Amino acid sequence: MGRRVSLSLVAGLGIAGLGIAGPGIGGLVSSVAAQDASPATQVSVADQEAATIDAQPRVETSVPAGFELVWSDEFDAPGLPDPTKWKYDTFRNEKGWFNNEKQYYAEGRLENSRVENGNLIIEARQEDLAPGRFPDWSGQEYSSARLLTQGLGDWTFGFFEIRAKLPCGTGTWPAIWMLPSEPDIEWPAGGEIDIMEHVGFEPGIIHHSIHTTAFNFSRGTQKTSKHELPTACDAMHKYQLLWAPNMLLFAVDDQPKFLFQKESDKKTRWPFDKPQHLLLNVAVGGTWGGQKGIDPSAFPARMEVDYVRVFQPTNLIGQQEQASSK
Template structure:
């Protein structure tokens, strides 16, 4: 979710990354891809979004309108049902075109930080995405512990389970960010899969994170794999706690590349469930 690029440039940087990364990166991930589906996992945390109110023993609200490092246009509100509410067994995160605290849009950004943080696991989220040019929904993991380097981003790691931008609808991205592999030095690593019904139907977005690899799936179809090269924290900081985030951004460095269609709002990402498993 942090400092993403336009699609064409991102794809170009992905090619650079694939050419420059050590050859055992993909090899390790491919090997783990065969082993992961057969691993024994148990459910350790979940939210089915039943009931009438968001469970604040599980979720925090990130609040503010400072652009969130990406020049985003929305103000993320605090416990405002217009932006985040439960309805019919789903969580609805709604971006609205309205003036709020000096911003032109409101939305919500939910995080489990400090309430549920994990090192490794299978992260499975069933969701339906919003529509509209200028939308930027994301389901992702961000470092909780500040173990390495600059004590922040990108040195301590980010795992994007699902991102999509409204001007390129139904193209789903999964990406990792760390000191060695990020767009600012031309080495961002990720991949995409087109899901024609991403905005009209629910799909299961999943990432399996182990000590050896990070592998992403949509409806059990694997489309991105990144392996632990064993070359140090610069390439693999993914050995300490991360937390989960769900949000719908508006505009920004990537989401706003082709402007914002204000007539598309309000628009929502609906989340049926979030389930986290760990190996037994």
């Protein structure tokens, strides 16, 4: 599945840019032997095949040395998600969601987003949503939720880890991803980071992608990778991102899967130097998720999230604190 790629100098390109070094994902990356490509070669898979990294499970910890926890939600309090950490994205309900998706994203509705048994549940349901109860409803036959981090929930650079179990079933499209926090930036100029996407008609296939002005799916130029994770819908797995000044490294369960390296200072190719926030959602149908139709028997379908954790280098945290105090 895909060609093997060179990562031999990734630690020098990315981790060193944050002023830290040591074990963890960064240490593993630096140890992977070079094969087939020079360290400066961009990991690019135009034909949508995977760029696969063969690595043995030899990482003691997933968090790089020199990083510390700056934000987390362990989902310990039952009920609606913590409003100090999460808000709901509903702005396209009345017009219809992008990509021809079929869901209505509900706000503060336990049927679609709740914490139970120590997990965040985002549940897509097939149901009749009466317009009297939901003024922005525009005829969608499915409900779901789309959560965004808020408060201190946006970051520039760091290590992100989300432990989750995914829904399967044709027509489901769960995602763990990031978008720019600046509201006036139009997609894809600010950059999109897809830590994990999964479409139900291909159960157990995990996708990692980035989108920018130069590299995006509307032009067929997005940078992307896919790989098999047979138990994605049966068990919890850690979906991880190491975001450094010169690279984005995607991993699952501490194993690197996809690398995107900075090769240009042009914002069309590397806009990833501004704050972004995290999004968690389960979409229904759409131009990708609905390619094989929507199976009504797949619903209700839910993504379960054990925790969300964000780490940053200690020296970077200090710089940000000094800047905010001026």
